[in-house]
Amino acid sequence: LRATRHQPDMQATEQVLSTTAYVVQHARSVSINDEKLASEVQTLAQQGLPQEKWGSNWFHFCDPSSDLTAQYVLVLDALNFCFWPDDKLEYHHLASSLKNALEKDPSCFDADKLACVSVETLERDWFRDVVAGGHVIPLLDERARLLREVGAVLARDFQGKASVMIQKANKSASGLVQLVAASFPGFRDSSVYQGHQVFFYKRAQIFVGDVWGAYEGQGIGEFNDIHSLTMFADYRVPQVLASSGILVYSDELRDRIASKVQIPSGSEPEIEIRAATVQAVERMKILLNKSFDQAGKGHRHVTSLDLDWMLWGYGEGRLDKLPPCHRTLTI
Numbered sequence: 175l176r177a178t179r180h181q182p183d184m185q186a187t188e189q190v191l192s193t194t195a196y197v198v199q200h201a202r203s204v205s206i207n208d209e210k211l212a213s214e215v216q217t218l219a220q221q222g223l224p225q226e227k228w229g230s231n232w233f234h235f236c237d238p239s240s241d242l243t244a245q246y247v248l249v250l251d252a253l254n255f256c257f258w259p260d261d262k263l264e265y266h267h268l269a270s271s272l273k274n275a276l277e278k279d280p281s282c283f284d285a286d287k288l289a290c291v292s293v294e295t296l297e298r299d300w301f302r303d304v305v306a307g308g309h310v311i312p313l314l315d316e317r318a319r320l321l322r323e324v325g326a327v328l329a330r331d332f333q334g335k336a337s338v339m340i341q342k343a344n345k346s347a348s349g350l351v352q353l354v355a356a357s358f359p360g361f362r363d364s365s366v367y368q369g370h371q372v373f374f375y376k377r378a379q380i381f382v383g384d385v386w387g388a389y390e391g392q393g394i395g396e397f398n399d400i401h402s403l404t405m406f407a408d409y410r411v412p413q414v415l416a417s418s419g420i421l422v423y424s425d426e427l428r429d430r431i432a433s434k435v436q437i438p439s440g441s442e443p444e445i446e447i448r449a450a451t452v453q454a455v456e457r458m459k460i461l462l463n464k465s466f467d468q469a470g471k472g473h474r475h476v477t478s479l480d481l482d483w484m485l486w487g488y489g490e491g492r493l494d495k496l497p498p499c500h501r502t503l504t505i
Contacts, residue, residue, distance in 0.1 A: 186352040187402045189373040190452060194404075197367050197449035203424040204446035206454050210419040215458050219465040223476060226483040228387025233270035235277070238389050241337040245283045246276055247388055248328075248336040251381040252320045252360065255408075255505045256312050263309045264490070275300045285334035288325025293318045316505060320360040327357050340385060340394045347382050347397035354378040360505065367445045374407045374448055377505075383479045401475055405455035405482040407448035410489040413499035420454055421447070431500045439504035447500055455481050 184192070198206065229236035235246045250272055257263045275282050282299075293314045297305055304311065311317070332339040339357070343350035355362050361378045364371055383403055389395020405411060415421040416431075423431065427443050437444045455478050462476050489496060 185348040185402065186355060186373070186375055187348045187379070187404055190375055190379075190404045191456065193370065193372040194374070194407075194449035194452040196370055197372055197446055198453045200368060201446040201450065203427045203443045204450045205422045206450055206457070207419055207422050208457070211454060211457055212461060214418055214420060215461040215465065218458075218462060219469070223462070223480060224484060224487075226387075226480070226487060227390075228384060228483075229390070231266075231269075233266040233273060234388070235273040236388050238392065238395070241335060241394075242276065242280060242283075243388050244336040244340055244385060244394060246272060247384045248324060248339075248381060249283050249288070249321065251377050251384060252324050252358075253317050254377055254380060256503060258501055259312065260310045263304075263311065267304050267309065271301050271304050274303070285325045285329040288321050289329060291318055291321045291325070312503070313505070320505070323358060323360050331357060337394055345396055345398050347386070347400045348402045350382045350385075350397070351375055351378045351403070354381055365440050365445050367442065367449075372445055372449060374452070376406045376408060379403050380406045383482075386479070387483075400479065401477045403477065403479050404452050405478045405485075407451050408486075409499040409502070411455070411482060411485045412447050412451040413496055414485045414489040415451060415454055417496050421450055423447075431498055434498050434501055437500050437502045439502050444500070444502050444504075455485070 198204075228234060229238070235243065237243050250269055253268060253272075254265065257265065257268075281287065296311075296314060296318055301311055328334050328336065328339070332342070339353065340350060343353050355375055355378045361375070361381075363374045363376045363378065365374070366372070382397070383400075383406070386395050386397055386400055391397070391400070412421055416423060427437075430437065430443075437447075458481055459476055459478050462481075466476070
C-alpha cells in the first residue's frame, strides 16, 4: 500500500485540515449534517461561547510563573490517550495523579528520571491512588515507553526542559506542533486512508493548546497563530457531535458503537470518525465567527481550540446522558 506524499512546505495544522477534508469527501460510513451543524451554531451564537480556563480545573497543575508547568503538560499529554475499557476511568484521574506526584516531588518529571521510568514507578508512585481505587489503567507498558522517549529526547535536544523546546518554536503554534511531532515519534499521529496519508497530530496539538491555556497566552504560552490549531480528534467530541445529529453514522457503524464493539485503530470507520470531527468543528468555527461578525458583536476570534474545549467539557459533564463513544485501542 503506497500512501500519497503530503506537500513538504505545508504547515502541520494545514496538513491536518487538507488530509481530513479528503477523508470526508470519500467517506463511506460517516457524514456531516450541515443543517444540524448550522442550527447548533445559531444556538451558540445566541447564547455566547463560554470561556474555558485551563488553570481553573482542580485536577491540573498550573503555575504560570514556573517552567514546571510546561514539563507537567508535556508528561500529561504524552499519556493523554485511551481511558477504556474501565468505564469509570477518566482524564481527571490522570491529570490529578500527575499533579499530586509533581507536588510531592518537583523533580519527578526531570528528563533523566523520565528516561528510565518503569511500569512499576507508574503503578507504585504516580498512579497509586488510582490503582488503589480499583481502576485499571490500560496500555501501561506503552505509556512507560512513551515517557522514556520524552525523557531521552528532552535530555538530548532541549536541555531536559519542555520550556526550552517551546521557545524554539518562536511563538508559532503550528511550528510547535511540527517540532513536537518531529522530535517525538510517539506524537506522530497519522493514518493511511485509501492510499492517502492522513494527519491528525492529536496529542501534539493538545500539548500546544494546553501550554497556551496553562500560561494564559502569555510568556512561553504566547502563540501568534493559536487560531491555526484544529480540534483534537479523540472520542468525546465525536460522541457529542453524533448525539446532536451533526455527525451521521451508517447503520452498521452506529450499531457497532452502541454495542460497544471495538473499532480497530486505523480502520476506515475510525479514520472517518476522526476526520469528520475535525472538519465539523472547523465548519462550526467559520460559521460562528461569521455570525458574530454579522451581528456586529465585538469578540475575540473563536478558534477550534475554543470549540474543542467547550464540546469536550459538555460531554464530560453529561456522560450519563450520552450514547456510548466509539472504542478504539490506540495512543
